[in-house]
Amino acid sequence: MSAEPTPTTTPTPTDFAALGLAEPLQRALAELEYTQPTAIQAQVVPLVLAGQDIAGQAPTGSGKTAAYGLPILQQVDLQLDAVQALILVPARELVLQGRAELKRLGKYLPNLRVAAFYGGHSFSEEAKSLKQAPQVVIATPGRLFDHLDRRTIVPNNLKVLIIDEADKLLELGFQEVLANIVMRLPRRRQTLLFSATMPDKVLDLVRKNLTRPRQVQADVERETLPESLTLLGHVGTAEQKPAALYHLLQRPETGRALVFCNTRQRCEELARFLVSRGVAAEVLHGKMPQPERDKALLKLRNGSALALVATDVAARGVDVHALDTVIQYEAPDKVDTFQHRAGRTARAGAAGTAHMLATPAEQAHVQRFPLSKPVQWTKMKVEALPPATKAAKPTSVTLHVSAGRKDKVSAHDLVGAMVNVAGVAREDVGRIEVFDHYSYITVPRQLGPEVLQRLTGARVKGKKIRVSEVR
Structure with a gap:
């Protein structure tokens, strides 16, 4: 069924109008201010529309979701209540991020249904939602296999399978689950595989599951990071690191920061230290x-926190737009981990800074990565720490609202309640995120108590809501 990937040599379009996309998709792209395709999008969209299997390699932040999402959305039959496209990703965050992106791209496609399935979520609720089958399903492998095994998803009408972040899927041990999923799918289908790296295990997956695939590469001729990313290294003792981190976070230019540690225990210790x-x-x-x-x-x-201390579960799939700074508190073992951590900032052409706090041994380890050549290394200069104190309260507050998508509540409905019921000026309503059964709203801290009082017990879309502060 398979063959070695064939390199792509076809000239690639330089704007979305030349990609052959339908008018509703072009309208959504214009509204999202996507004016020019990324390298991976310009190469992949025409090939997918032509029915080619694809083995694609592109770094984090290259626009892969739109690269395969746009042609998939164009080709699904919106009048058919059947699963026609399956997308596999390694983590729940990537599932939700992918569904949101596909919905944005397909905003003007009537009857489009995109479902997200993942572990830790109610299986019975997912099965119930399949009574009206979505055309597109994005899922983690384990949960998709459960649906196929229990026949809550019957893929008789499947047109295309997408395996995204293939290297990460294999690293997490999903080889057997992937094989079992593929066995349950129609043999006559289009298969697209994307990966940040192409180790032998990924190439073996390509050989076994793709038919005469076209090889697509974008920005991977050499290991690279965005040109707009500044890499700074600070070398000192392990004992100096906490104070160095604290002072980095105090700099105005640091802004919102993602801080990486190698273990869960170190994350929790470091977060407690920062809060203190x-x-x-x-x-x-x-x-x-x-x-x-x-x-x-x-x-x-939403700015209620200035730093998120995370393990590498956050290195892929965390959707934080305009993230200013990444700080690697501990050195990663592998170059691809270094790349994915640093690549969480300076995305889509924006500027960003990635710091590394390293002991001399960690510096020597990281300097073996070709990708680390641009790092500007300096000796760690550490000022004295202030005494422990209570955490300063941020200027905004996040409110939890007991209504969400399943209650037919939208962000527009919540803005209306904030303005008309709570008396908040439209410009004071911050970020709103709507989930299946609840929502979050951000408002200036000084308005929090009044909004809590006025909104609690109010009705939104006929549902009486409860509102509480997220602490």
Whole structure:
């Protein structure tokens, strides 16, 4: 069924109008201010529309979701209530991020349904939602296999399978699950595979599952990071690191920061240290309950937290737009981890800074990575720490609202309630995020108590809501 990938030599379009996309997709792209395709999008979209299998390699932040999402959305039959496209990704965050992006791109496609399935979420609720089948499903491998095994998803009408972040899927041990999923799918289908790196295990996956694939590469001729990214290294003792981190976070230019540690225990210790010094910091790791992970990410996105201390569960798939700074508190073992950490900032052409706090041994280890050549190394200069204190309260507050998508509540509905019921000026309504059964709203801290009082017990879309402060 397979063959070695064939390199792409076809000239690539330089604007979205030349990609052959339908008018509703072009309208959504214009509204999103996507004016020019990225390298991976310009190469992939025409090939997918032509029915080619693809083995694509592109770094983090290259626009892969739109590269495969746009042609998939163009080709699904919106009048057919059947799963026609399956997208596999390694983590829940990537599932939700991918669904949101596909919905934005397909905003003007009537009857489009995109479903997100992942572990830790109610299986019975997912099965119930499949009574009206979505055309596109994005899922983690384990949960998709459960649906196929229990026949809550019957893929008889499947047109295309997408395996995204293939290197990460294999690193997490999904080889057997992937094989079992593919066995349950129609043999006549289009298959697209994307990976940041192409080790032998990924190439073996390509050979076994793709038919005469076209090889697509974007910005991977050499290991690279965005040109707009500044790499700074600070060398000192392990004992100097906490104070060095604290003072980095105090700099105005640091802004919102993602701080990477190698272990869950170190993340929790470091977050406690920062909070004790008055820094609004949250923690993120894989052992946290999902609502707590959602809350931590939300606080970083809306400015309620200035630092998120995370393990590498956050290195891929964390959706934090305009992230100013990444700080690697501990050196990673592998070059691709270094790349994915640093690549969380300076995305889509924006400027960003990635710091590394390293002992001499860690510096020597990282300097073996070709990717680390641009790092500007200096000796760590550490000022004295202030005494421990209570955490300073951020200027905004996040409110939890007990209504969400399943209650037919939208961000527009919540803005209306904030303005008309709570009496908040439209410009004071901050970031709103709507989930299935609840929503989050950000407002200036001084308005929080009044909004709580006025909104609690109010009705939005006929549902009586409860409102509480997220702490």
